[in-house]
Amino acid sequence: MSRLAAVQSPPRSISKDLTLGLILIVLIVSSIALLTAYYVSQKKATTELQAKADEYVAFIKDTLVPPLWNYDFETINAVCRTYLQNDLITGIQVSDRRGQLNISMVKEDAPASFIRTVELTRLDIPIGRVAISMTHGYQSRFNRQLFGTFTFTILINLATLAVLTGLMLRMSLKRPLDRLNKVVDSYAAGEYRSFGQEVRYAEFQPLVNTLDQMGQEIRKQLSTTQKAEKKYRSIFENAIEGIYQSTPEGRVISANPAFARILGYESPAQLMAQITDIGSQHWVDVQDRQRLLQHILTNEALTSFEARLVRKDGRIIWVLINGRPVRDDRGKLLHMEGMVQDITHRKEAETEKLRLETTLRQTQKMEAIGTLAGGIAHDFNNMLGVIIGCSELAMENIPAASVTRTDLEKVLDAGLRAKALVRQILTFSRQSESELKPLLLPPFIKEVVKFLKATLPASVDISLTIAGSSDVVLADPIQMQQVLMNLCTNAAHAMQPDGGAIEVTLADVSIDPQEHVDLEESSPGAYIALSVKDTGHGIAPGNLHRIFDPFFTTKEVGSGTGLGLSVVHGIVKTHGGQVNVQSTEGRGTTIQVLLPSLDHPEIDTTTELTVTPPEGHEKILLVEDEPVLADIIQRILTGLGYKVKLFTHSPHAIDYFNNHSKSFDLALLDHNMPEINGIQVGMQLHQKCPTLRMILYTGFHREGLRRQASQANITKIISKPLNRLELAIAIRKVLDAKQ
Known part of the structure; x- marks a missing residue:
């Protein structure tokens, strides 16, 4: 309360304070002088009065001795009245030795200052006593008159001094101070000019010099500060990385244009106006921001914190965050500040690098497998040839209902699957050479489907629809058979254990890049589309981009090699075609193989598959x-x-x-x-x-x-x-x- 009163009290005036001070000093000095003069005058008056008293006593002593000796009371009274007329004598008292004579005369309203007594003697014999009372009355009146005159003079002098002092102070102090105030105001307004010539008083020169030096220093510091502010403002505004300040609650209180661009806003102002909680509005995982806050609160600094953010347009990006806490004097967290870098391209590059490394490893693996397969293919195929051949020969002489025939069928099936696996490995590792020739697809596909009906489980219903007019492609019949068998086998596996339906469709497709932007890998023109649709469990969205990777499979261990679709993709690519996949998890998958149509009626085409071995006699x-x-x-x-x-x-x-x-x-x-x-x-x-x-x-x-x-x-x-x-x-x- 006292501080508030001190702040609200009116400002004091130096001129007024100096004037009052001078008046007080003069008043004190004059009072001391007056009192001193009064004391000296009183002292002198007392000394003179005592001398007069001695003189009066000596004279009255000689005058009263005879009358007192003769007891002449009239003479004594006359003498006393005569002396009592003196202004300095206020009373006279005369008594004899025996106390018989006692005359006392006193003036009224005349206080005695002192009494002087003397013995009356005759022939050295005491005969009585006389006492004279003396007063300062006259001197006091004189002194009072002197005091009054002196006091009036002092008052006149004080009034004159106050007026003259005020005028002098205004001329010699207030004006220079006013100029100093104007200079200080100019400093406050940003003008730092020198004003030493405007105030020429020696008493103000140190202050003037100090202010001039201060102004020059302020000019230098301001210039340096402005340059630094301009420099860092330019860095802040033009930085490639985002710079931010945000409260623990998630409100952005400062941001540069780069930070706004990273989050998809047009300007920092728009960003700060629309973001009230950056954690819930832009963090993919709010727990990541909680971990960031905890890290800053615990470790005081944050470096290389990677997180995913959602841009304003909904696109998810990766960012690298560096930050530090800003606290008040009591250690309370005020806000966080730091830098944000968009590392989405780096993350994509790392993902692509990982994919390429994986592909390279798979390629190297396939090269190793191909080298191994090429090295042992002859001997291995010879062994498979024995297994398959002996099984087929033995089955010719065994009744269909025999258990032994069933066992041999299983051996034959295993041998054929091993043969297909070796062929897939050789095909995928480029150890098998393709023989491309015109192939009439409809009868060929019919034969393959007929063969698949006999080999697939009874719970799988396979159907064929031929809807196109084009029917010839340039292809390797064995590899085309492998493509369709792999697709249908995969479809059958996708519908285990309950089974389902497989729809094989052959249709014409004309590719126009403007209408089929998803088929931009293929050249424009006429194609034959071989589609295999199943009613299985579908493919998870996260696995769609991996289904053509070598050895990738979602089947249980021992149920698949992961080469089926890889081989299909490789074969179709070597035939100038394309594989497209559409799948809905829980509803099924459709795989479409596009092969360039070969429209040449004069070409002799043939099919490659039959179920009855032709005989001869050559x-x-x-x-x-x-x-x-x-x-x-x-x-x-x-x-x-x-x-x-x-x-x-x-x-x-x-x-x-x-x-x-x-x-x-x-x-x-x-x-x-x-x-x-x-x-x-x-x-x-x-x-x-x-x-x-x-x-x-x-x-x-x-x-x-x-x-x-x-x-x-x-x-x-x-x-x-x-x-x-x-x-x-x-x-x-x-x-x-x-x-």
């Missing part, structure tokens, strides 16, 4: 270095009606053929043989008999194998392991073909 030269496999192939061919001459050593086969070249209609040659390989055997056989039809079978197609086979006039190349149906179809096609 004579075949069989060259196979593995005795067990050779025996199985010979038995299969014999069972199909052919006459077979078997050789397990290629030189023996060449020697025999040179002497009996007219006896054979077809040569069936294994490619990988230790002494002379199949192509070299074929070249020698062709030199001896140019019209001989030849088929080469191999564990995998090396690069350039087809070109080498063509130079040897080998008509067809088929892949190991051989099964009865494929072998029969291949032989019949070569023998029935026109020369």
